[in-house]
Amino acid sequence: MRKIYSKIEQIAGNVITVKADGVKYGELAEVTSRHGSTLAEVIRLQGEDVYLQAFSGTRGISTGDEVRFLGRPMQVSFSENLLGRIFTGGGLPRDSGPSLSENMIEIGGPAVNPAKRIIPRNMIRTGIPMIDVFNSLVVSQKLPIFSVSGEPYNQVLARIAMQAEVDVIVLGGCGLKYDDYLYFKETLEEGGALSRTIFFIHTAADPVVECLQVPDLCLAVAENFGLQGKRVLVLLTDMTNFADALKEIAITMEQVPSNRGYPGDLYSQLAARYEKAVDFEGAGSVTVLAVTTMPGDDVTHPVPDNTGYITEGQFYLRNGRIEPFGSLSRLKQLVNKNTREDHRALMDGMIRLYAQYKDTLEKKAMGFRMSDWDQKLLSYGERFESGLMDLSVNIGLEQALDRGWEILSACFMPEETGLRTEIISKFWPKKE
Amino acid sequence: MEPKKGTVVGVTGNMVRVQYTGDVMMNEVGFLKVGDQRLKSEVIRVRGRIAELQVFELTKGIGIGDEIEFSSDLLAVELGPGLLGQIYDGLQNPLPELARRCGFFLQRGVYLDALPAELTFEFTPAAEPGDTVRRASVLGTVPEGIFTHRVMVPFGLRDEYTVEWVAAKGVYSVRDVIAKVKDSRGAVIPLTMIFSWPVKRPIDAFRERLKPAEPLITRVRIVDTLFPVARGGTYCIPGPFGAGKTVLQQITSRHAEVDVVVITACGERAGEVVETLREFPEITDPRTGKSLMERTVIICNTSSMPVAARDASVYTGVTIAEYYRQMGLNVLLLADSTSRWAQAMREMSGRLEEIPGEEAFPAYLESVIASFYERAGVVRLYDGGTGSVTIGGTVSPAGGNFEEPVTQSTLKVVGAFHGLSRERSDARRYPAINPLESWSKYRGPVAPRKVEAVKDILVRGNDVLQMMKVVGEEGTSLDDYMIYLKSEFFDAVYLQQNAFDPVDAATGAERQRRVFDVLLAVLLTDYEVADKEKARGLMNQLRQTFLDWNGREWNSKEFAAEEENILGRVRAASRDPAGTVEAKIKKLEG
Ligand SMILES: Nc1ncnc2c1ncn2[C@@H]1O[C@H](COP(=O)(O)OP(=O)(O)OP(=O)(O)O)[C@@H](O)[C@H]1O
C-alpha cells in the first residue's frame, strides 16, 4: 500500500506542492478533496518537495487534502473496446459506457527509431480538389489547417475523416466548443463511421490541464493501432488551445517565456506530438491532421510559426476556401507521379495561371487598363474558384482533373497555357 | 580521497540535481541508475556539493535518492575506420543496429558500440619498430570504401613515443591491438584502430591553419557564381519554414565536390532523414562510381528525440568531420537546423535559471555559435598535406524574421549568407535564395567583375519593378522595361535551377563559366525592338532556348548547337556593331 500524504504545502495556479519521498518524476497521484478527486502528475522534484500538476485544476483543493501516489505514469487502456467510445482529456468515459482498465499502456512514449520508418507512398483521397489535385495528402503525413475562428475548419476535418479510407479515426478535441463536439459526433454517426472512431474530448468548459493530455492520449492509442497494422487517422482540433495550456503551466512554474509568453520548449513540445505521425516498416501508419487557429490571422504568431517548422506543409483555410498560395503538401511529390500522367503538369499550369489572375486583379484594382489577356485571366479565375476551389465541390481526383481541362479550354487557346504539347494533345477537350 | 559518487536531489524536465562527493569535472559524463537502466548525462554546472546534469534521455521515473556513477570522461565519440556510411544518433548510437535490437522505438539507456568489434579491415603497416611517433602520426592504413583511411596515433597522446611493435599486414578487427608504443617514461601503450575524442574540443593535431581560398563547388549556380562557399569556409542558410533550406542542403549533400559529407539532422523532421538514408544507398556518385552513402555520415537527432542529445549531435558531427580532415580530405558538414540546437541551449539555460538574454536565449549563445563555426577551416597537417572542414548551417528564425538572436549571432561569424525568402519560394523560384540580400566573402569560379555587372542589372531591374507597381507598365520607358526584362531573364535561366531535372540539377564550375559568358552576351546587348510587346516576345524566346540549353548534357553536340542558336538570336536582334559586346565581356575578365 502506498503512503498517503495529507499536508499540501503550496497551491499556485494548477500546481500543488507536497513533501513526500520515494516519488518518481512523471508519476501520477490522486488528490482527493471534498469536491471529488483529481489526477495529478509530478512535474518537478526538489529535495522533499514534489510539484504536481492537477488535471482538474486546483479550485477547491485545501491544504489538508489527501494526496495518494499511484506509482505509475499516465496510462490509457488500449483495445478494440475503445472503438466507438468517447473519453475526457483525463481518459475517463464521457459517454455512458464503462470505464476501461484492461491492457494499460503508457502515453507520451519514446520516439520511433528513424531507421524503422519508410518513405510514405500512398495518397489519401479527400474529394476536395484543392487537396487531391494541388496538394495531395499522404498517408503518415502530419499537416495542420491554418485558419481563424469562424472558418469551417472542423467541417473540413470531419469531411476528410468521412472520405478517407482508414481503419481507425481518433479525434482529439482541445478546448473544443460543445457544439462542435456534437457536430463531429453527429456527422460521424450519420456517415456510419462512429464504430471506427475514438474520441478524446476536452471542451472549453473542462479543466485546462486535461487539454494537455489529449494529444498524448490520442497518439498513444493511434500508435498502438498502427503497430497492429491499422491505418489510423488522428484529428486534433485546436492545437492552439493545447499550446495555450502549455503557456499557462509554464507561467505557473515561473519559467522564463521566450516569445509572447510561450515557453522556450514550445517547438519541442509540439514536435514530440506531431512526430508521432509515421509509416511503420512492416506495419500500419498514423496520419495526423490538425487545426491551428492563428491568433490575429498572423502566421508569424509563435503557435502557427513553430507548427509550420514541424509539420509537412499546411493548408490555409480562408474565406471558406483552401487557398492555393501558402498551402503546401511537402509530401505530394511522393504520390502525384503515380496518379494520372497529366496530374503534375495540370497542377503546375493551373496554379501559374491563377497567380497571373491574381496579378490582373491587382492591376484592375489599381485602375490600369485590362487587355484581352487580362479578360481571359479574369474569366479563368472565376471559373477556377467556383469549379474547383469552392468547398462545396466534392469530386474524385480524376473528375477534378477533367474539370481542370474543361476550365482551361473554356478560357484559353492551348498554347496560352504554357503546358507541354504532348500533354495538351492527349487531354485538351475536343470541341464537338 | 573521498570516493566519487552522487545521488539525485532534484529533477526538472531533462535536468537533474545531484549531491556528490569526491571531485567532478565540468562536462563529465555520468550514468544515472534508474531501475536496471543507466541513463547517460553530462555535468553542465557545479555549485558547492551540487552538480547539475543534463540527461540525454527521457527523465520519467527518476526519483530522489537515485544513484549516479561518474565516468571521469568527457562526452566523447569513437573515431576509426567504418564511420562512413553510418547512421548515428546524437550520441553516436548506430540507429539501424539499435532497431535490430530494440525494434520500432528508441529505448532509453541502450548504448551500442559506434564501431562494433565485428568490423574488420585489411591493415597495412606504415610505421616500423623503433620509429619515433607522436599524435596523428600514421601507424598504418586500411581501405575504407573509396578512401585510404589512416590509422593514427590517438590525438590525445601528447608525448613522443617509440614504436615497439606494429601488426603485420592482415585483416584485423577494429578493436584488435595493431601497435604498441612506448612513452618517454617507458610505459607501453597498446593501440587499436579506434580511439576516442571529446566532442566539445576541436581536434588540433595539425601544423597551422590556412586561409580558405579554394572555392567549394556545390554545383548550385546561384551559390557558386553569386554567393560562393570556400573549402574550409562557413556559410549559413536562414529562411522561414518551407522556403527550401532542407532541400538546398539535400541537393548540396548530393552534388558538392568534396570527399566526405557529414549530415547532422538536428531537431528536424525524422521523415527527411529517412529520405536520405533510404535513397543515398541507391544513388551512384558520378565522381566515384560508388554509392553516395560511401562518402556520407548521418548524425540524426530529430525533433522528437531527447533534447539534450541535440546539443551533442552538432558536436558529434563536427568531430567526425575533423577526423576525416586529418586524412587530408575535404569534408563538408551540413547542420539542419542550428536554431534547434540553440533552442536546446535555451531550454537548459532556463532550467538552470540563468539570467536570460534576448528572446530568453542564454547570454553565451553568440560565443557558443562562434566557436562552433570556428571549427571549420583549412589546415596544414603534420605531413605537409592539407585537409578542410567546411560548415554550412541552416537557421530557422522565429516568424521568418532575420532580426533574431540566432540569425544575428550566426551572421557575425560566417563567410557567406544564403538568405531564403518567402516571396521567392511562394513564387516557386527555387532555390529561393534572395539575390539582393545574400552575400559572400569568398571568391567563386566566375570572374568577380562579370558577376558584378550582372548583379547590377538585377538591382536596377528590381528598381524598375518597384516603380512599375506604382506607375504601371504604361508609365515605364522602353529602356527601363528592357532592364526589367533582362533581370527577370537572368533570374529565370540562371538563378533558378530545377532540382528534379537530371541535367539542370547540378552545374559544374566549367559549365558555369561557359554559360555565364553567353548570359553576359544576352544581357549586355542593346536590342533593336520597337515596343514593349516586341521586347517581351524577344526575351521570352531567348528564355525558352536558354532553358532548353540548361537541359542539354555538358559538352554534347546538342549543347554546342543550342549555344550557337542563342548567340545567333542575340546577334540577329542586336543594334551593337559586331564585336562590341564580346569586347565588353573580355574587359570584365580577370
Ligand atoms: N529547390 C527546390 N526545387 C523544388 N522544390 C523545392 C525546392 N526547395 C524547396 N522546394 C519545395 O518546398 C518544400 C519545402 O522545402 P524544405 O523542406 O527544404 O523547407 P525548409 O526551409 O527546410 O522548411 P523548414 O524550416 O520547415 O524545415 C519542399 O517540400 C518542396 O516541395
Ligand SMILES: [Mg+2]
Ligand atoms: Mg527543413
